[in-house]
Amino acid sequence: MDLIKLNNLSKTYQIGQNKVEALKNVDLTIQNGEFVAIMGPSGSGKSTLMNLLGCLDKPSTGEYILDKNIVSKLDNNELAEIRNKKIGFVFQNFNLLARTTAIENVEIPLIYSGINYKERESKAKNKLDLVGLRDRFNHKPNQLSGGQQQRVAIARALVNEPVVVLADEPTGALDTKTGEEVMTIFHELNNSGITIIIVTHEIDIAFHAKRVITFRDGVIIEDNNKI
Ligand SMILES: Nc1ncnc2c1ncn2[C@@H]1O[C@H](COP(=O)(O)OP(=O)(O)O)[C@@H](O)[C@H]1O
Ligand SMILES: [Mg+2]
Numbered sequence: 292m293d294l295i296k297l298n299n300l301s302k303t304y305q306i307g308q309n310k311v312e313a314l315k316n317v318d319l320t321i322q323n324g325e326f327v328a329i330m331g332p333s334g335s336g337k338s339t340l341m342n343l344l345g346c347l348d349k350p351s352t353g354e355y356i357l358d359k360n361i362v363s364k365l366d367n368n369e370l371a372e373i374r375n376k377k378i379g380f381v382f383q384n385f386n387l388l389a390r391t392t393a394i395e396n397v398e399i400p401l402i403y404s405g406i407n408y409k410e411r412e413s414k415a416k417n418k419l420d421l422v423g424l425r426d427r428f429n430h431k432p433n434q435l436s437g438g439q440q441q442r443v444a445i446a447r448a449l450v451n452e453p454v455v456v457l458a459d460e461p462t463g464a465l466d467t468k469t470g471e472e473v474m475t476i477f478h479e480l481n482n483s484g485i486t487i488i489i490v491t492h493e494i495d496i497a498f499h500a501k502r503v504i505t506f507r508d509g510v511i512i513e514d515n516n517k518i
Contacts, residue, residue: 292322292323293320293321293322293323293356294321294322294323294325294357294358294454294455294486295319295320295321295344295355295356295357295455296319296320296321296354296355296356297317297318297319297320297353297354297355297356298318298353298354298355298356299316299317299318299352299353299354300314300316300317300318300319300343300350300352300353300354300355300363301314301315301316301317301350301351301352301353302314302336302339302343302348302350302351302509303351312509313336313339313509314336314339314340314343314350314509314510315508315509315510316353316510317340317353317509317510317511318511319504319511321486321488322486323454323484323486324481324484324485324486325486325487325488325501325502326477326478326481326486326487326499326500326501326502327487327488327489327500327501327502327503327504328488328489328490328491328496328497328499328500328502328503328504329341329488329489329490329491329504329505329506330490330491330492330494330497330503330504330505330506331492331505331506331507331512332492332507333492335506335507335508335509336506336508336509337459337490337506338459338490339509340506341457341459341488341490343355344357344378344455344457344488345374345378345380345457346362346365346370346371346373346374346377346378347374349363349370350363357373357377357454357455358377358454360373375400375403375404375451376404376451376453377453377454377455378453378454378455378456378457379447379448379449379450379451379453379455379456379457380448380456380457380458380459381441381444381445381448381456381457381458381459381461382444382458382459382460382461383459383460383461383463383464384464385432385437385440385441385443385444385464386444387432387440387443387444387447388432389431389432389433390431391431391432392428392429392430392431393419393424393427393428393429393430393431393435393443393446394412394415394416394419394428394429395415396432396443396444396447397414397415397418397419397443397446397447397450398411398412398414398415398450399447400447400450400451401414401415401450401451404451414450415446415450416428418446418447418449418450419442419443419446421446421449422442422443422445422446422476423442423476424439424442424443424446427439427443436469437464437465437466437469438465438469438472438473441461441462441464441465441469441473442473442476445473445476445477445480449480449485453485454486455485455486455487455488456477456480456485456486456487456488457488457489458477458487458488458489458490459489459490460490460491460492461473461477461489461491462474462491462493462496463491467495470493470496474496474499477489477499478499481501487500501516501517502514502515502516502517503515503517
């Protein structure tokens, strides 16, 4: 099934008199269950693409269809709703709330979904267990290693059962060994059927994906599917 479809999608930023064409007429289809790495030099449009895919921003022109929803036609409220329901985000710097336990961090998306306390706690524990943090439920970010913090962030990304997990440089702040451990988790998640799209500039990290798409100057210059 086509999970993501971009038709002739462009994004132009305007700052004063200056226009930056960050994405130019991009066509892209991603199926349910894929594991995609997005590569390309700095400034090639990778984060812009992730922001659009994640419904954080809207394209200037073109169409974005996510799980049969024409996202490019939605207003900001509808966009926020689809984002909370269908997208899990993982960031380079984890973006966890300080002074807040692992469980509470993972519960946050469920608060927005209006889920009651008991159910929130059980779902959060379940996802923390899944990423191997069973013995760290009540630890706060500063009591966890970088790799453990990123695993909390992955648990948080999963807690609403999203259709896709988007990760922008998820190993960028981690050493090589810890980065590999985080990639192993993405592997396992993908094996269980979750669609994963990660941005990386490290070829070793991209190697984990089944498909590698390379951008330059806002266009796709290479799209290699290993299967
Ligand atoms: N919010 C913004 N406002 C203006 N220009 C932006 C903005 N975000 C990105 N850009 C520009 O768009 C281009 C693509 O940026 P980006 O998507 O962040 O690339 P990458 O993630 O591949 O490094 C760059 O030229 C960048 O300067
Ligand atoms: Mg970027």
